[in-house]
Amino acid sequence: MLKTGIFANRWWIVVGALLGLAVNTGVIEVFTFSVFLKPISQDLGFQRETIALAGVFGSLCATVATPLFGKGIDHFGLRIVFLPMVCLYALATAMLSLLSPSFAIMVAFFCFRGIVGSGQSPIAYSKAIAAWFDKDRGLALGIAIAGVGIGVAIMPLIATHLIAAYGWRPAFVGLGGAIILRAGVSFRARTSATQRPHRRRPFDDAGGHRHRSGLSQLAFLGDDDRVLHRRGGDQRHADPRGAALERSRHPGLCRG
Numbered sequence: 743m744l745k746t747g748i749f750a751n752r753w754w755i756v757v758g759a760l761l762g763l764a765v766n767t768g769v770i771e772v773f774t775f776s777v778f779l780k781p782i783s784q785d786l787g788f789q790r791e792t793i794a795l796a797g798v799f800g801s802l803c804a805t806v807a808t809p810l811f812g813k814g815i816d817h818f819g820l821r822i823v824f825l826p827m828v829c830l831y832a833l834a835t836a837m838l839s840l841l842s843p844s845f846a847i848m849v850a851f852f853c854f855r856g857i858v859g860s861g862q863s864p865i866a867y868s869k870a871i872a873a874w875f876d877k878d879r880g881l882a883l884g885i886a887i888a889g890v891g892i893g894v895a896i897m898p899l900i901a902t903h904l905i906a907a908y909g910w911r912p913a914f915v916g917l918g919g920a921i922i923l924r925a926g927v928s929f930r931a932r933t934s935a936t937q938r939p940h941r942r943r944p945f946d947d948a949g950g951h952r953h954r955s956g957l958s959q960l961a962f963l964g965d966d967d968r969v970l971h972r973r974g975g976d977q978r979h980a981d982p983r984g985a986a987l988e989r990s991r992h993p994g995l996c997r998g
Contacts, residue, residue, distance in 0.1 A: 827861020836918030
């Protein structure tokens with residue numbers, strides 16, 4: 743976690759997100775995969791339209807999986823959900839090196855990649871940055887999203903070089919390794935966003951001791967938006983008078 747030394751600066755979260763988003767699903771599955779179309783079609787005998795159709799099935803799977811991934815990081819947290827998903831996405835990308843002339847196998851591989859690819863979408867990166875930044879949140883998100891442009895610029899070039907040097911099958915393995923390397927660099931920094939440094943938690947008293955209330959956490963979303971997290975889910979203070987009453991009951995409440 744970012745506690746001491748140079749890595750204590752919260753902007754390392756942004757650097758990690760920038761690196762991770764350089765190999766996000768859009769960069770890999772749209773811009774980078776396009777350079778594989780010609781060698782795959784020549785080697786396996788598929789028309790490009792057939793490969794694109796297999797990609798449609800993968801996109802449909804991603805459409806279903808992405809909201810579930812978002813719910814998962816809300817319920818379990820970034821630490822538990824992110825690392826397995828990014829590892830599976832790297833594996834799914836490397837497994838494309840095993841493509842055969844069977845259309846059914848291609849669809850299965852693309853669907854698997856679509857399901858686990860939600861872990862490399864901008865969702866978790868945005869959630870981590872939002873947890874660390876209040877005042878400079880827009881700037882932090884803007885810098886992180888710039889990683890998409892960097893990935894679009896360099897990842898197809900890297901893939902083209904790998905294909906020319908080693909062939910398209912080893913190139914997919916190398917691409918999977920790049921995902922692990924670049925997205926994995928951001929793991930410790932990004933998942934540290936589950937705790938904000940140097941700030942008392944809500945419902946802690948002056949000595950830092952946690953009040954034993956029925957509320958498990960109070961998270962700050964937006965500038966002055968408070969959400970009460972209970973074990974069974976999230977419950978928003980719709981009535982401002984209720985929020986004022988809750989603050990009067992807990993004098994140690996921070997205003998973020």
